[in-house]
Amino acid sequence: xxxxxxxxxxxxxxxxxxxxxxxxxxxxxxxxxxxxxxxxxxxxxxxxxxxxxxxxxxxxxxxxxxxxxxxxxxxxxxxxxxxxxxxxxxxxxxxxxxxxxxxxxxxxxxxxxxxxxxxxxxxx
Numbered sequence: 001x002x003x004x005x006x007x008x009x010x011x012x013x014x015x016x017x018x019x020x021x022x023x024x025x026x027x028x029x030x031x032x033x034x035x036x037x038x039x040x041x042x043x044x045x046x047x048x049x050x051x052x053x054x055x056x057x058x059x060x061x062x063x064x065x066x067x068x069x070x071x072x073x074x075x076x077x078x079x080x081x082x083x084x085x086x087x088x089x090x091x092x093x094x095x096x097x098x099x100x101x102x103x104x105x106x107x108x109x110x111x112x113x114x115x116x117x118x119x120x121x122x123x124x
Contacts, residue, residue: 002026002113004096009118012086016122020081022096022115029053030074033099035111036081038092038120047106048094049081058106063089086122093117 035050097111
C-alpha cells in the first residue's frame with residue numbers, strides 16, 4: 001500500500017523558516033515526479049512546487065518563487081520543501097503528492113497519491 005507521510009509543519013512567525021519533509025513508502029518513486037500543494041481554509045488546493053525524477057523543478061512563481069526550495073532524496077524516497085521568509089498568507093495545510101503518470105503538471109488532478117497533510121501557520 002502506497003503511503004505518503006508529511007512532517008515538519010508548525011507555527012512560525014512571519015519571516016521565519018520551516019522545512020517540510022515527505023516520506024514515501026509502499027513502492028519506489030525514484031522514476032516519478034513529486035510535488036507539494038497547499039490548501040488554505042475556504043480556498044482551492046494550490047500548486048506550490050514539483051520536482052522531476054531527474055531533479056529539475058518548477059514553482060508557483062507568483063506566490064513562492066525565490067522563497068521555497070524543493071528537493072528530493074531518491075535513495076531515501078523522500079521529498080522536502082524548505083520554506084524561508086514565510087508570510088501569513090503561506091498559512092495552509094501542505095500536502096505532498098506523487099505523479100506516477102509523469103504528466104509534470106501543476107493541477108491536483110495530475111497527481112495520483114497524496115499524503116494527509118501538515119499544518120503550517122505563520123503569525124504576523
